[in-house]
Amino acid sequence: MTASDSPPGPRKLPLLGNTHQWTRGPCDFREQCAEQYGPVVNYELMGVDAYMLTDPDEVERVLTERNQFPKHQATNDLVLGMLGNGLITNSGKEWKQDREAIQPAFYMSAIKRYADIMVDRTEERMESWDTTTPLAMKEEMMVLTLDILTEAMFGPIDLEARGLYRIVEELLKPTKTRNQVIAMVAPDWVPLPFLQRGQNALEEINGQIYEIIDSRRNSQNDADRKELLSMLLATGMSDERIRDQMLTFIFAGHRTTALTLTYVWDLLSRNPEAEARLHAELETVLGGDLPTAEDLSDLEYTEQVVREVLRLYPPVHEVRREPVSDVVINGYTIPEGALVVLPTWVMHRDERFWDDPTLFRPKRWSNEEPNGRDRPASAYFPFGMGPRHCIGKQFALVEAQLVVATIAQEYTFERRYDDLAISPGLALQPKHTVELMPQATN
Template sequence: MTSSESHSGERIEDRPLPPRPDGVPVAGNTVQFVRDPFAFYDGLAEYGDVVSYSVAGEEFCTLLHPDHVEQVLVTDEASFGKSEFVQDAGDFLGNGLLLSEGDHWRRQRTRMQPAFYRERIASYAADMADFAAERAASWDDGETVSVLPGMKELTLAILASSLFDLDVRGRSSAIRDATRAINDKADAGSVDAFLPDWVPTPTNRRFRRAVDDFDDVIADLIAQSRGADEAGDDFLSILLTATDDDGETMSESDLRDELATFLFAGHETTSLALTYAWVCLSENPDAREKLHAELADVLGGDRPTMADLADLEYTELVVKETLRRYPPAYVVFREAREDVEIGGYRVPEGTTLTLPQFEIHNDERWFDDPEAFRPARWTEEMAESLPDYAYFPFGGGPRHCIGMRFAYAELQLVLATMAQRVTLDRVDDGPLDRRMGTTMEPEGDVEMVVTER
């Protein structure tokens, strides 16, 4: 297919533009979007599966059908690149694996892949279970805890120990502050998300301070690893010593960007998934009882290992259903590098494509009673009938999340370890308010009462 032809053989320039909701001159749909991003996304389905709109002077097109998601991420992947809209996070994550493209991305991904081989992930399992048991033991029976901060501390400790062979507990506050600052900066319900970093708003000033402190931590961690008596075989050591085809090691800026990317993305999304899992189990006691029964039957009180995961089938389904219901990485952004045809419409070059997991995962066309938390829905028959890319919590195509296996193992091991020891019941039984930042996170504290088991 040439760049001027659609999949049907017709000229792309002859295809109509996608439908769009009414907007206002200059501002487009900005006010509607900022006022309530969730309602705005929900309303797009009224216009079909390919819908255009304008926010803050940027042209967007949202895709709501799995076939169109597959086209962007897999079939015609070369026609799409990283969106400039996402590149705004570059001040924080730099040119790390999440944002880089082309030869640089391929070179970095190849360097890092060995750290995520199946056998290497198995070696991280003991740390995952140990830190999870330590977190559960730190809570008292009857105590009310804010779950999300606890899960962030836990997943950060696991990530730093497993991948970097470092103890960051003394530096975790700077990492947590940076995570909070980038989510505040990217909050879709705030005008700050659409302002340049140099505009001196309180949010932007906090963002700059947090990034500076974060960079100091990263520099210390790199220096600490370089100063070790002998080279390790952890992920950071691989980054420090890996060479490309020309025998060159990573530059200091590349090291900084990759470490920033993995410290942020590697713990933030997992901590959110665990938080959502505790909320879903609290709201669905039948599912929780079934989980507890499986843990008792398979583990008999022992701490779970990687070898146990194959037998913890319901535990895996709890994780899978949580990521369906509340995907932390809630939307994939791409940019059309040329005019393209999607679903019979012409999407112009430069348009930012949004592929919203949180909408597609909860679409009744693909999932029966989508707002219900039902791990048992994931039967073999259901999975086989599901369209490809109706479920894509880790993205897809060549750029699927490199840490997917690590995250799945961590989620299952942490959930199994902690659920053996405690149950968590949400204090507030109302709807779970969320916000769209860099990730999809709960709005405010998620307070839960601990009961020892």
């Protein structure tokens, strides 16, 4: 084999390439590809050549070398059209400056300040629940995490009155699997209905955000405030750039955590042993009180549950990059500008790194199980890795831990469906309503 050989992969159909297999089930498709063709696989999505890597050293290298492997441009453009030039989409010097300016909002000391908001908003959400009405859990968790995120980052904003729940829902539509493929390949002049609706919603949300920025610029006591928005205002950024960052955080910071929490409730309802252990921990550590930031380090099993959920159902199920010049990986040449796929889902379920990978076993994260010691870092990267890793990682972990501890003290949930079908768009989503019936604990 010479370095110019192209990597193996599934047979491609004329025009479609492998799009039909990918849209039918991106997760199964990528797992089968890795199993059948090895550490570098080539497949084609609507004319775009993709190179999927599963060699742990190469996955780590691609995610670490920011200059050789920047973000995938076409995917970025899709996000950029919606969110503008915020921390997710920008690059180079501007990205570095912004990341440094924003980082203090995510120091552990700052996150601990948000703990009360996380618990209070959860309590408030539960007020509308009773044991006779099933919940659409994903939607419940979306509203909750949006409430938490916006208050922690921007101060109290009346989301309900501003109609922001509906607008956000509308804006998320273009990222469903099929829509995502269509939006990536359709020429700009094609009036796609979901994009048009998204465009209208975008204008609405822009108006709202500019209003919030305006009122905060004119507020007397803004200097005392410590949230992200105050930090952004203090940098002297233009309103337009602040809008881009706010929109970026609204989208990056709530859906992923909501999906994680949705999968928590689904998996606990299927695993009574894990659920019982969780309740035992909550009883010992909290004894019926609400959790606080001080309890986090004692809520060990709760944290293990969250980590294990993120292994089995990583909301960001693949990370994409694009090499700036031709590179040789495992003996194959990957051309400049290609789509390089780092398949989180596949690595998280790979038998090379995980015993019984499909089993939900939170205990695998405890010191009781030594199995994880030799695992490469890239066997688990729900928050990405390297310089562009998720800035909200600690925020999300603390939030999930506190929300789980607050809700699980009051409720367990009974499933109103059997299997959990998955539909991965840009994020890993449940295909159908996750309908759960709350049952009071005690």
